Amino acid sequence: MKNRNIIVIILLCFTFLLTADNSPAQIVLTEVMFESAENDNYYEFIEIWNSDESAIDLSGFRLGDGTGDDLIIPVNGGLTLQPRQFGLILDPDYFDNPPIYEELIPDDCLLLTIESAAIGSYGLKNTIPETVTLFDSQGVIAEYTYSIGNAPGYSDEKIDLLGADDSTNWSDCLTLNGTPGFDNSVSPDSINLTLSDLSYSPSSITRGMTATLTAVITNSGIDSAPPFEAGFYLDSDEDSLLSESELFAVECCASLNPGDEIAVHAVTGSLWEGIHLFAAEIFLEDNDPSDNTAFLQINVGASSGSVILNEVMYKPLSGESEWVELNNRSAFAVNLEGWKFSDSDTLDKSLIQTIEIAPDSYIILAKDSTIFDWDLPPEASVMVLCGWNPLNNAGDTLYLFDAIGNIIDFIAYPSDWGNIDNGISMERINPQSFASTLSNWFQCTSSSGGTPGCENSVFYLPSMNTGVELKASPEVFSPDGDGIDDNVTISYSLPIPTARLNIRIFDVRGRLYRFLLKGDLTGANGEIVWNGIGEEGKVGRIGPYIIHLEAMSEPAKQTYEAKMVVILGGKL
Known part of the structure; x- marks a missing residue:
């Protein structure tokens, strides 16, 4: 019985020794505020944390800075640090000054201070690093040498609270005034x-x-x-x-x-x-x-070729505007917000403002407001661009960029492009063919010199190649000045995009009566009005007249012909 009691006493003592040795070691230094935002010693603080599953009595614990140490004493909550609880050791003078940490410190934090007037000998230095040490009655429990250079009000924080106290496990706090009494800003969350x-x-x-x-x-x-x-x-x-x-x-x-x-x-x-x-x-x-x-x-980005360069006026008449016509050949409306237009100087692009272009519609980009001097259709969309780069008569490259910088269309033209006179635009023939193919462009054949906002005068699609079509309306006309059917409109459709065109009028005996067009440039489609007057300036006799169309392709010189009869009538 006596031996059994001795064994029990030995076990109890051993258990007590284990508890006395290990529990204090679970107190961790977690944060050091060595230079406050107010740059006053009384706003310095040291934060500790109980990593153990049991409470620890801090009686007899001391705090030092390498030059002196002080006894830790309670503020108003005793000296027992609960499991997983933070303790905050504040300068004694903190409580006699504006409490700048009051809104930060949580209610469950154990407030502590020290017995002497300042932490360490004269407060923590911010010009040289010092070592903060936590002691119990057995000796050193934890210590950390902080690094200087923090911005005022930004503490040193421990990253992994259960990790080592070397500099690799500490970092500058991410928030002003630190995190007194709660999770460090640099510590990983449990679940994140x-x-x-x-x-x-x-x-x-x-x-x-x-x-x-x-x-x-x-x-x-x-x-x-x-x-x-x-x-x-x-x-x-x-x-x-x-x-x-x-x-x-x-x-x-x-x-x-x-x-x-x-x-x-x-x-x-x-x-x-x-x-x-x-x-x-x-x-x-x-x-x-x-x-x-x-x-x-x-x-x-937009699909390449969804919006195309369709007509270019790069040699306007004096006092008139340069302009470029765009055509939306896609099946859906396109918002041109953020699109840009430039010549070969692609570093200096003109920004197209927010505007939507409907399918099979046009928009005219112009250098200045003289574009409105043109006879534009009512539905025409016009945008005068800021920072317009002059289009070079000696050759240039024009680019259309979408909102993300993709090149949607471009044309590089030489100095002799079209050999055109001033005031004549260059028109795209086939919108489905590449703009970069120079043979897909031809000078405007309209008497106005351009067709801004309208179908190009030389517009042509391969599907239109079904032979020459020649029509007259009305087929019986009476140029008697009564305002009814005084003229006949002769319209034609060619199987080629451009041509030199002759249109002659012959009488019933085959004699040339009027040379309406003589080597005129034309696109695939066009029309001309005849008022019944012959070469001598007189209205012809009543009867049938033969219209003869002859078109010669450029540059292949292939000839296409068509004939039809119209009746010149009159009052009986």
Whole structure:
């Protein structure tokens, strides 16, 4: 019985010794404010933390700075530091001055101070580093040598509270006045998923394409994260306030270990040109929701050739404006916001302001307001551009860029382009063929010298190549001056884009009566009016007349012909 009691006493003593040796070692230095925002010693503080699962009595604990140490005493809550509780050791004079940390210190923090007038011998120095040491009756429990150079009001914080006290595990606090009595700003959270990256592919996207969004999610916490979901949004109103109506995909993700990452993908619908704001969000309540969302901007370009350079006035008459006509040959409206136009000096582009161009419509970009001197159609869209670069008569290259900088169309023209006179534009023949093909351009054949806002005078599509069509309206006309059918309109359609055109009028005996057109330049379509007057300046006799059309292609010199009969009538 006596031996058994001795054994019990020995075990109790051994248990007491273990407790006395180990418990104080679980007190950790976690934060040092050595230079306050007010630059006063009485706003310095030392933060400690109880990492143990049991409470620890701080009676007899002392705090030093290498030149002296002081007894730690309570403020109003005793000296027992509860499990996982922070303790804040404040300068004694703090309580006699404006309490700048009052709004920061949580209620569950144990407030402490020291017995002497200042922490250390004369307060903590901010010109040389000092070593802060925590003692108990057995000796040193923890110590840390802080690094100087922090901005005033920014403390040194321990990153991993259970890690070493060397400089690699400490960092400058991220917030002014530190984190007295609560989690350090530089410490990892227990559960924290971070949306570390949001990207898309392919890198270049044009209208009608889809994009694959990739969200990289990292477990930045120290504990495993449970299964979670990731959502993808199209922020259609671009207000950065994500709503359920903007959510287009939700992906389920498995649990994630600390330090691991996962890539989550979602595919958008077909995109239209312009700027689109997308976002991804982690659906999990963790310790730091501020890093659970990421935004991404995708600039979608227009399809190449959807809007084309269609007509160029680069040699206007004196006092008139240079201008370029664009044509939307696509099947949908195109918003030109952010588009740019330039000549060969692509570093100096003219910005096209917000304007929408409807399918098969035109917009005229002009140097100045004299463009309005033209007889423009009522529906014509005109934009006078700021910073217009002069179009060089000696040759130049014209570019049309979409909002993301893609070249949508361009034409490089030489000094002798079209050999045109001033006041004559160059027109694109076939809008479906490349602008860069010089043979796809021809000088305007309209008497006005240009067709801004209208179909080009030389407009031609290969599908129109069905032979020469010659029509007259009316087929019976009476040039008697009564205002009714006094003229006949002769219209033609050629199987070639441009030609030199002869139109002759013969009487019933085959004699030349009138030479209406003689080697005139024309496009694939045109019309001319005859008033019944012959070469001698008199109205012809009543009866049939033969219209003979002869078109010679440029430059192949191939000839196309057509004939028809009209009746010159009169009063009986």
